[in-house]
Amino acid sequence: MDSSLPTEALVSAPPLEAGEFMSLDECERGVIEIFVSAADVLGFPRSLGELYGLAYISPQPIHLAEVCERLQMSKGSASQGLRTLRDLGALKPVYIAGDRRDFFQPEIKIRVLVGRLLAERLRPHLERSSGALVELKNEAESAASPQVKKFRKERIEMLGAWQKRISTFLPLLQRILK
Amino acid sequence: MDSSLPTEALVSAPPLEAGEFMSLDECERGVIEIFVSAADVLGFPRSLGELYGLAYISPQPIHLAEVCERLQMSKGSASQGLRTLRDLGALKPVYIAGDRRDFFQPEIKIRVLVGRLLAERLRPHLERSSGALVELKNEAESAASPQVKKFRKERIEMLGAWQKRISTFLPLLQRILK
DNA sequence: CGGAAAGTTCAATCTTTTTTGAACACAAGG
DNA sequence: CCTTGTGTTCAAAAAAGATTGAACTTTCCG
Incomplete structure (x- = not known):
């Protein structure tokens, strides 16, 4: 099903349920840092870089509660940031059957x-x-x-x-x- | 510094606070506005757009006292702005014999x-x-x-x-x- | 229905950036 | 030496921008 990850989708894997999310490891942190820096170059707020960066380095689609916890970001900020990135086309909504949450994958083209x-x-x-x-x-x-x-x-x-x-x-x- | 506001109201754009209306005519104001907007796109402060815009539409090189007066900008702000633009290579120093002031011309390439x-x-x-x-x-x-x-x-x-x-x-x- | 989960909104707050203005430095001319 | 004209500096004020959190809406499901 997903032993080969052809760079784009990995949607079908069951998303972690309600449990605790791990905090960021060094690798994730580093990748996110690069996108934060890129956001800076483009004049976007830091938080947008964090959100896109997390989505970019996450094998599974991300969702609101996850980013709040892992990026230590308020719900309001995360909600607005995800919306902004979606409107920009940088994050794409992903529908997951039987799950009410809104999931997002990064646009990588x-x-x-x-x-x-x-x-x-x-x-x-x-x-x-x-x-x-x-x-x-x-x-x-x-x-x-x-x-x-x-x-x-x-x-x-x-x-x-x-x-x-x-x-x-x-x-x-x-x-x-x- | 309290000319009639009506003059300001003629200019198309939204905010238009006090400033930049003193001795600028409609044409200068319009050109400057375009550069302010461009500065915005590039994430530069408004004042840099004003400075470059004035230099761009001025037949003669500009200098500190002039921009303070015409753009209604503080000496400190103008001094720093001119320096920033010079460091960026957007304004070029022009030497004028017998004049102690620092003149600038825009780089237009x-x-x-x-x-x-x-x-x-x-x-x-x-x-x-x-x-x-x-x-x-x-x-x-x-x-x-x-x-x-x-x-x-x-x-x-x-x-x-x-x-x-x-x-x-x-x-x-x-x-x-x- | 009623409650819980998910997401949105927005006024208040916090942060960062930009601007101001007065004090300072420097050079030239008298 | 003074004074005057020119430009710089930087602490403080103002403005702009981002973030928070609590209240609110909506949807799902028993």
Whole structure:
């Protein structure tokens, strides 16, 4: 059933029942630490790194009570964190028959992870500001001097070029990360 | 520092507290706003976005007193912000003969900007964690069961593969952004 | 129904980051 | 030497952000 763990699923193993969860061993702690650091780089709260890290290094899907206990995290924090990661697509819900709890497995396709991240973070900014740029081109017309007007139009033009470059780069990135 | 608020209300965005409205015109304000938003995406403080944005849309190099006044920012904050941006390579010192003040111009080559950013942010993380990975591979050996041991080794291996992928991707990115 | 288990919510609290401003250092000119 | 202009420092205040925990909703099941 699961003697070979083809990297992705290991769903069918019966989840630990109500008993105590072991606290984290060195290996788990180390892996989690890496994801905490990664979360930091990406500007996410530490707790999201912990949650994803635990899911990543856990052979079984994780659930709320487990993370509260093993990561020493409050129920509220864990609940919100799991939801955030699910919304981000970093954790995937796993249905387990006959168990009312919500289980989660990590998304481990880096392409998907990065894609969701960009969609979530970068795209809103790009849309907002490419809209704003149209307005700004008009504003630039009413500049004090001709020199300033020319300068501003150049700079605003360049900003637009940057954004276009980034926009066209994103699909390319997706393909590279296949 | 108590001009009419109505002027502020014209600007599209939400918060808009006092500041940055003094002697900035609509065009400057709009450009700065875009960089503030970008700073936000990148997890930098708002003030760095303001500083770079002002430098970007200013035909002349900027200096401390100017940004304090035009951005309504304290001297301390401006001083630290300018230094941070200079250290990051986003602002370049400009020497002006016969003037004691420190002037700055923006770095506008996107390749340089991105390069410095990655070097500053991502590289430290990659180095830290690729060191940690070596340790973790050993830790994984002492896992409870053979299945868990195998699973952990796979996951840690995959982590290493991600990092390697990212590392080899960075130089490529540099070239693409030429 | 009634109780227990699971998850959510949110105001209060704690933590971390950012900003301020006054004191300080330094250099140049008188 | 003073004074003035320029920039830095850093302790304290403010703001922003994250976490907690207790109350609440929902669902399941006897």
